[in-house]
Amino acid sequence: MKRQTIKDVAKEAGVSTAAISYVLNGKEWKVSPTTLVKIKDAIIHLNYIPNFSARSLVNKRSKLIGVVIPQTEEHSQLLLDNPFYSEIVSGIESELRHRGYHLILSGVNKGEGYLDTTLQRDLDGAIITGIYYEPFYEELKKIKIPIVLIDSYIRGGNFKNIGINDELGGFMATKHLIEQGHSKIALVTGTIKKDGVVEKRFLGYKSAFEESGMLYNPDYVFEDSVSYEYGVKAGRLIAQQYPEITAVFATSDMIALGVITGLQELGKHVPDDVSLVGFDDIPISRIFIPQLTTVRQDIKLKGIKAVQYLLQAIEEDATDDMEKMILPLELIQRQSVRRITS
Amino acid sequence: MKRQTIKDVAKEAGVSTAAISYVLNGKEWKVSPTTLVKIKDAIIHLNYIPNFSARSLVNKRSKLIGVVIPQTEEHSQLLLDNPFYSEIVSGIESELRHRGYHLILSGVNKGEGYLDTTLQRDLDGAIITGIYYEPFYEELKKIKIPIVLIDSYIRGGNFKNIGINDELGGFMATKHLIEQGHSKIALVTGTIKKDGVVEKRFLGYKSAFEESGMLYNPDYVFEDSVSYEYGVKAGRLIAQQYPEITAVFATSDMIALGVITGLQELGKHVPDDVSLVGFDDIPISRIFIPQLTTVRQDIKLKGIKAVQYLLQAIEEDATDDMEKMILPLELIQRQSVRRITS
DNA sequence: TTGTAGGCGTTATCAC
DNA sequence: GTGATAACGCCTACAA
Numbered sequence: 001m002k003r004q005t006i007k008d009v010a011k012e013a014g015v016s017t018a019a020i021s022y023v024l025n026g027k028e029w030k031v032s033p034t035t036l037v038k039i040k041d042a043i044i045h046l047n048y049i050p051n052f053s054a055r056s057l058v059n060k061r062s063k064l065i066g067v068v069i070p071q072t073e074e075h076s077q078l079l080l081d082n083p084f085y086s087e088i089v090s091g092i093e094s095e096l097r098h099r100g101y102h103l104i105l106s107g108v109n110k111g112e113g114y115l116d117t118t119l120q121r122d123l124d125g126a127i128i129t130g131i132y133y134e135p136f137y138e139e140l141k142k143i144k145i146p147i148v149l150i151d152s153y154i155r156g157g158n159f160k161n162i163g164i165n166d167e168l169g170g171f172m173a174t175k176h177l178i179e180q181g182h183s184k185i186a187l188v189t190g191t192i193k194k195d196g197v198v199e200k201r202f203l204g205y206k207s208a209f210e211e212s213g214m215l216y217n218p219d220y221v222f223e224d225s226v227s228y229e230y231g232v233k234a235g236r237l238i239a240q241q242y243p244e245i246t247a248v249f250a251t252s253d254m255i256a257l258g259v260i261t262g263l264q265e266l267g268k269h270v271p272d273d274v275s276l277v278g279f280d281d282i283p284i285s286r287i288f289i290p291q292l293t294t295v296r297q298d299i300k301l302k303g304i305k306a307v308q309y310l311l312q313a314i315e316e317d318a319t320d321d322m323e324k325m326i327l328p329l330e331l332i333q334r335q336s337v338r339r340i341t342s
Numbered sequence: 343m344k345r346q347t348i349k350d351v352a353k354e355a356g357v358s359t360a361a362i363s364y365v366l367n368g369k370e371w372k373v374s375p376t377t378l379v380k381i382k383d384a385i386i387h388l389n390y391i392p393n394f395s396a397r398s399l400v401n402k403r404s405k406l407i408g409v410v411i412p413q414t415e416e417h418s419q420l421l422l423d424n425p426f427y428s429e430i431v432s433g434i435e436s437e438l439r440h441r442g443y444h445l446i447l448s449g450v451n452k453g454e455g456y457l458d459t460t461l462q463r464d465l466d467g468a469i470i471t472g473i474y475y476e477p478f479y480e481e482l483k484k485i486k487i488p489i490v491l492i493d494s495y496i497r498g499g500n501f502k503n504i505g506i507n508d509e510l511g512g513f514m515a516t517k518h519l520i521e522q523g524h525s526k527i528a529l530v531t532g533t534i535k536k537d538g539v540v541e542k543r544f545l546g547y548k549s550a551f552e553e554s555g556m557l558y559n560p561d562y563v564f565e566d567s568v569s570y571e572y573g574v575k576a577g578r579l580i581a582q583q584y585p586e587i588t589a590v591f592a593t594s595d596m597i598a599l600g601v602i603t604g605l606q607e608l609g610k611h612v613p614d615d616v617s618l619v620g621f622d623d624i625p626i627s628r629i630f631i632p633q634l635t636t637v638r639q640d641i642k643l644k645g646i647k648a649v650q651y652l653l654q655a656i657e658e659d660a661t662d663d664m665e666k667m668i669l670p671l672e673l674i675q676r677q678s679v680r681r682i683t684s
Numbered sequence: 685t686t687g688t689a690g691g692c693g694t695t696a697t698c699a700c
Numbered sequence: 701g702t703g704a705t706a707a708c709g710c711c712t713a714c715a716a
Binding site: 010015016017018019022030031032035054056057058059060 | 702
C-alpha cells in the first residue's frame with residue numbers, strides 16, 4: 001500500500017483538499033456536517049496518515065523536541081548509564097508522547113553546536129540536562145526556540161529553568177548527619193563550578209555547620225568528577241588518611257555508591273564505621289546493600305514538568321511569568337546512617 | 343537572523359539554485375571549479391543549514407531512525423532504568439549521530455501501532471528492542487522500511503535480526519556452576535515464551551545438565567517477570583522453601599541482583615550459602631557487592647552493530663545475505679560463585 | 685556548465 | 701460552505 005495523501009482523501013470524499021485540511025486541523029465548523037462525515041469516512045477508509053515533513057514545511061511546527069544529555073568524553077556516548085539521566089529521559093518521553101510530540105535524543109560533541117540540529121529539524125523546542133561549557137550556552141541563546149534547562153542556574157532570554165533547591169538539599173543532608181551526632185563530616189562531590197548545582201549543595205553543607213555553631217573543615221572536602229569511580233577513590237582516601245571522619249555527604253548517589261565500595265575495600269563499613277548520605281535517590285539506592293539514606297528528588301517528575309513547562313512556552317507563548325520552577329525535596333532515611341554519641 | 347534558504351545562497355553566489363543543490367548533494371562534478379568555490383563561500387558565509395523537512399519531502403529520505411524500547415505497563419514510561427536498555431540506546435545514538443542520522447526514541451502503547459509514526463515522520467528505518475505481543479510484529483511486517491530486531495527470534499520480510507547465542511549463554515552459565523561442584527541449581531527467569539531469548543537460555547540450562555549426565559529439576563525453575571522485584575521474591579522463596587539449593591542461574595543481572603537481596607533478607611549469603619550467575623553484565627554488576635559472576639555480552643556494541651546493520655540495508659539496499667548477526671559472549675568470573683565439594 | 689520549472693504533501697488565502 | 705492556488709524549501713529532469 002502506497003502512501004495516501006490528502007489528495008487521495010479529497011478524491012475519495014469527493015471534495016477539495018482544503019476541506020480535508022480543515023477537518024484535520026480542528027476547524028470542522030468551516031465544513032458542512034455532511035461533508036464532515038464523508039471526509040471522516042474517507043480518512044478512516046484510506047487509513048490516511050498526515051505527513052509531518054510537509055506540515056512542518058508550511059507552518060514551521062515540527063512537533064519535534066530536542067533532548068540533550070551529556071556524553072562521555074572519549075567515545076561520545078550518552079551518559080544514559082547514569083540512572084539520573086535515564087530516568088529523566090523516561091519522564092520526558094512519556095509526557096511528550098502523551099502530548100503528541102516526538103523526541104530527538106542526542107548528545108553534543110564538544111566544540112560542536114546544537115544550532116544545526118534545531119534548524120535542520122525545525123525543532124519546536126529543546127530540553128537540556130547536564131552541564132556544558134560556556135560557549136554552548138552562548139550558542140543556545142541565539143536559537144529562537146524555547147529551551148528548558150534542567151538543573152542549571154544559567155539564565156538567558158529563551159531559557160526556562162527547572163530544578164530543585166540545591167542549597168536546601170545540601171543543608172538537609174548535612175543537618176541530618178549533625179543531628180545524628182556527627183561532626184567530622186566529609187563532602188565528596190563533583191567539581192564545584194560557579195553557578196553549578198554542586199556549588200549550591202556545597203553552600204548548604206556549609207550553612208548546616210554554621211547553623212549548629214560549628215566550623216566545616218576544608219580538608220574534608222573531596223572534589224572531582226561526579227562518578228562512581230571517583231567515589232571509590234574518595235572512599236579509599238578517607239579510609240586510609242582520615243580515620244577520624246565518621247560521616248560523609250556525597251552530592252550524588254552514584255558517588256555515594258562508590259564511597260561505600262572504596263571504604264569497604266579497606267575494611268570500613270557503612271554505616272557501622274562511617275555514615276553516609278547521598279543525593280538524588282536513584283533506583284539502585286534502594287537496591288544497594290546497605291540501602292542508601294539520601295535526599296530524594298522526583299527525577300521522573302522533573303522530566304514531566306520540564307515538558308509541561310516547555311510546551312506551555314511553545315503552544316501559548318505565555319507571558320513568561322515564572323522565574324524558575326522549583327521541585328520539592330525529601331530526606332529518605334534508610335540504612336546508611338548510624339547515630340553516634342561521642 | 344532568519345533562516346537562510348537555498349535561494350539566498352544562490353543569490354549570494356550569483357548562480358542558480360540548481361547549482362547549489364548539486365554541490366550540496368555531492369555532485370560537484372556538474373559544476374565548474376569557479377562556481378564551486380563561490381558556492382562554498384556563500385554557504386559558509388551565510389551559515390546555511392539545509393532544511394530536512396523539505397528534503398525528506400522530495401526524496402523520501404528523512405535521515406531519521408525510530409528506536410523503540412519497552413515501557414512500564416502502568417505509566418507507560420520507558421524502561422530506561424533497566425541498564426540494558428539505556429546502554430543499548432547509548433550505543434545506538436552515538437553510531438547514528440556519527441553517521442549523520444537522528445534518532446526518535448519512543449515506547450509503544452499496548453494496542454497502538456508504530457506504523458503511524460513511521461509514516462508521519464518518514465522514518466528511514468527502525469530498531470526495536472524488547473519483546474512485544476504478536477500483533478505488533480504483524481504490523482511491523484507491513485511497514486516497508488528496514489527494521490532491525492534486537493534479541494528476537496522472530497523473522498519477517500523487512501526484518502533483520504541481531505543478537506547473541508542465548509542457548510550457548512545459558513549453557514555456559516550452568517556449566518560453570520556444575521563445574522564448581524553444584525548440582526542443585528535453580529533457574530530464575532522471566533516468562534519463558536516461545537521463541538523468546540529466555541526460552542533459549544532455558545534450553546542451554548537444560549543441555550548443560552544433560553551434558554553432565556544429570557537431570558534438571560523442574561521444581562527449581564522459577565519463572566515470572568524479568569525485574570529486580572521478582573528476583574527478590576524468588577530469592578526469598580529459595581531461602582525459605584528450598585534450603586537444599588546451592589546455586590542459581592538468573593537469566594538477567596537485574597534478576598540476579600534481586601535474588602541476592604531476597605536471599606540476604608533471610609540470612610543467606612552469596613556466595614557463601616548460595617552461588618549465583620547472572621546474564622548481561624550490566625554496569626552495576628561490577629559495582630554491586632558481591633560483584634556478580636555473569637555471562638557478558640557487549641551491550642553497547644550490540645547497539646552499534648544494530649545501526650550498522652540497519653544503515654547498510656537502508657543505504658545500499660544490499661542483497662540481504664546475512665541471516666542474522668550473532669555477537670560474542672563471555673563468562674566473567676567475579677565474586678558470586680563459590681566452589682563446593684560435596 | 686548552467687538555469688528553469690515542476691512537484692513532493694500541506695496549509696492558508698482568496699474568490700466563488 | 702467550498703474549491704482553486706500560491707506558498708514552504710528542496711531536488712531533478714529538461715532545456716538552453
